[in-house]
Amino acid sequence: MSTRLDLSKLSLMDALDLATLIEVEAYKRYSQFAERFGSRGADDAGAVFEAMAVNENKHGEQLAERRIALFGMEPPKVKLDDIFDVEAPYVGAPRTGMSPLKAYQVALSSEEKAFAYYDQALRHVSHPEVKALFEELRDEEAEHVRMIKEIIAKLPPSAAIDLEDEDDYPNKLYAHKYGMDS
Numbered sequence: 001m002s003t004r005l006d007l008s009k010l011s012l013m014d015a016l017d018l019a020t021l022i023e024v025e026a027y028k029r030y031s032q033f034a035e036r037f038g039s040r041g042a043d044d045a046g047a048v049f050e051a052m053a054v055n056e057n058k059h060g061e062q063l064a065e066r067r068i069a070l071f072g073m074e075p076p077k078v079k080l081d082d083i084f085d086v087e088a089p090y091v092g093a094p095r096t097g098m099s100p101l102k103a104y105q106v107a108l109s110s111e112e113k114a115f116a117y118y119d120q121a122l123r124h125v126s127h128p129e130v131k132a133l134f135e136e137l138r139d140e141e142a143e144h145v146r147m148i149k150e151i152i153a154k155l156p157p158s159a160a161i162d163l164e165d166e167d168d169y170p171n172k173l174y175a176h177k178y179g180m181d182s
């Protein structure tokens with residue numbers, strides 16, 4: 001979770017661009033996970049990652065709209081290369097057949113990571129408008145953490161069970177299909 005930027009020198013436009021890119025990075029990573037997993041239903045890991053991608057995209061669009069409203073089409077100075085894994089889940093976090101609970105735990109870890117980033121970044125920000133934006137973003141990440149914890153608390157016990165990938169177990173499926181698994 002890092003940036004190559006000197007946070008003490010960020011303008012409000014740079015801060016909005018940075019925040020937007022953080023959401024874009026998270027959106028892209030969740031989208032990759034969702035595509036990799038696919039979805040067999042509304043409550044599997046792929047569906048969790050797809051829902052997180054939608055949320056990150058929406059938040060990124062809101063930040064981009066705010067940036068355009070304030071600064072128009074002035075070219076950004078901040079680039080995606082300036083950040084790495086600020087909010088995006090770790091590339092190696094998901095695995096084939098992971099349970100919905102584990103997928104939500106990946107999302108929770110990412111939201112906690114984003115909260116920690118903004119909380120830590122606030123120590124280095126001196127610009128009052130940037131400080132206010134980062135406080136707002138930190139508080140939003142805290143709300144996301146709370147929401148995911150609530151979702152996890154309401155999951156049925158079956159949500160903790162990892163799913164077997166049918167392609168990995170053809171002999172097991174054959175045996176089950178023909179009553180030879182006893």
